[in-house]
Amino acid sequence: MNAVELAGVTKRFGNQTAVNNLDLAVPEGSIYGFIGPNGSGKTTTIRMILRIFHPDDGVVSVLGKSSGAAADTRLGYLPEERGLYKRMTVMDVCRYYARLKNHYDCDPDIYDWLDRLDAREWAKKRIDALSKGMAQKVQFITSVVARPKLLILDEPFSGLDPVNLEVLRDAVLEMRNRGTTVIFSTHDMSVAERLCDTIFMIFKGNKVLDGTVESIKENYSDNQVALKLGDQAVLPAYDMVSGSREQDDHLLVNLHQGNSPQQFLQKLLEDGQQIHRFEIARPSLHDIFVSIARPHEHMEESESEQSAQGASA
């Protein structure tokens, strides 16, 4: 059973296609990570799930209800960083958001969460008197206090210190254990890798990754090698290399799609390179994200430079 299903969903704003023919299935009770660079279509997709936007084409089904239905009180949402009235007190803002979700007898739940997140003493403080970390905790409480079936978190851990990050991470896991489906959008690949059962990556409105972290890594394991050469400076001369970065005493080298590590090794040997280490690496989510997004960024930069030159000419 899926908590969220998108089938052939397209959303356009004027001439721009924000989301293109997107298919997605978020299983109930899972933690589903949305990743993608800024402007890739994550927020538009989330807003369609929240019913704030409606698709131009396709069907968005959330907790068994299809597109066109009214906002669903079974959803909890935490927008990135903001989302709270600065002049309200912590209790008042929590009560307000709970009541908007039809949860009127909410005080016990609010106090329970305040205790759990070590924020009880802030109950009567105004939001604008809170630190960023504390406000983030309050925001989290507002999104979970009405006991949602589906919880959507947009960068829930941004700006948190490691201690508070762990506290909120545990809270997310607890929500999942209670049966809540969690979708969370993040730029922090290490968090996504550690927390998510399934990862979905959207890029320029198109789905480019969808699967468990393990399966994604498996698919991309052919594209990266750990390499240490006698002369590392020769690396840029190899066309099959799409990028590299230093790690400890060696380089992690990404290969363009269609080039296998075996072909690359053969080429190095043919050229007589001194090889100290050559190992097929298992890429991190970060590497996979960069390998997908970076070639396009270079292309975009090059295109924008050309168009700027054209305009000035």
Add this chain to the structure above:
Amino acid sequence: MRRIFTIASREYRAMVGTKAFLFTIAVMPVLMAGGSFVPIVLKKLENNDPKQLVIHDQSGEVIPALLELAKQRNEQLSEEQDGAEAAFGDSSPYEIIAWDGDEWNDEAMFELSERARKDEIHGFVQIPADITTPGSTSSVTFYSEKAALSRMRRWLDGSLSRTVRAMKLEKSDVDPAVVGLALAAVDVNSKGLINKSSDGAIKEAEESEGMSSVFLPMGMMMLMFLIIFLAAQPMLEAVMEEKSDRIAEVLLGSVSAKQLLTGKLLGNVLGSLTVFVFYALGGYTLAAINGWTDYVPFSMVPAFVVYQILGVLFFSSIFMAIGSAVKQLKEAQSLLLPVWMLMFLPMFVWFNVIQEPNSIVPVALSFFPPSAPLMMILRLSTGAVIPMWQVLASIVVMLIGTAAIVLAASRIFQVGILWQGKTPKITEVLKWLFRNPMVGS
């Protein structure tokens, strides 16, 4: 429905539950009425030292009368010191000094001028010898630094005229008292129209006074403006906060844009009614203390409340739409200016309206929704007979106009509140009236 009340309740508390709001409703009337008190305050700060006037009375007949008139004025002045009359008149005592030099010539006049320049005297006066001769057309000359604007000169003008006229009449063997009565101005009393009481008896017409014919209409119009302003302005700021802090996304994840807008407007209207109750009770208490309860227009309360609700809905909707479409207050202000100008229209013509409340301009502005609340309240509070069809038609026009504006504002609000990136152009915003890019094709 319950969630709409939840939103309305928060909006209401956000509007009336702040110290800033309480401060504003207390201070605004003071600021608006403050202009009336400025002359009094300034007057208190003025120099009220006695003013000396040297008089060279070549006739020798006039100066005793002037000395007596100055004495009477000074005695009267000390009794009226704190009155409003004193605020706009000259509160310095006047001292009349008879010139006692040897020879009245240019040199003597120059000497007196020098004394005036040194502020030793206010000025000096030359009264010709034949001033009291019947048939004489001689004039008196008043010398002072600011002779034309001198309030002492105006007093002398009146005092001399009366004194010299009486002396000329006496010399012509005519009794000044008889002439005074013959030339006395005829009083025309202003009264309202005749009414019948509930038992059918004719009621005597009431005196028409400045209080009911000028201050009451102006006060009621200003009250309407104040209430609409106090309701609409916070809506702009609240919507801008909800947009910039992405609160709107959370709200719209729970309720529809229409529910959100309805709840906000409901809370806003309730807040404005609270302001009305506050001012109504305050105004009545003030009237009771001063014995002005006869002037309290109880019969206007229903019309006032109806126009207030419609006016608040009308302007708050516009403010919400503008707040949702812009990113900064600066951008909002440029869009608000024309809206305020439309609302201000009755204020530009209010004095003409209280004189002729049924002339073409007031009637026309009563059917123009942005100006109808202020204009109709202004007209109704003049006490003039406003045809019932005009009141009803104005309310119907206002209802239709408000419904149209609320609908248009809700369409702009639904898109604008989620609009990120650069501020849209006006033409783009107007397109949202016909197509919502957020809901899909």
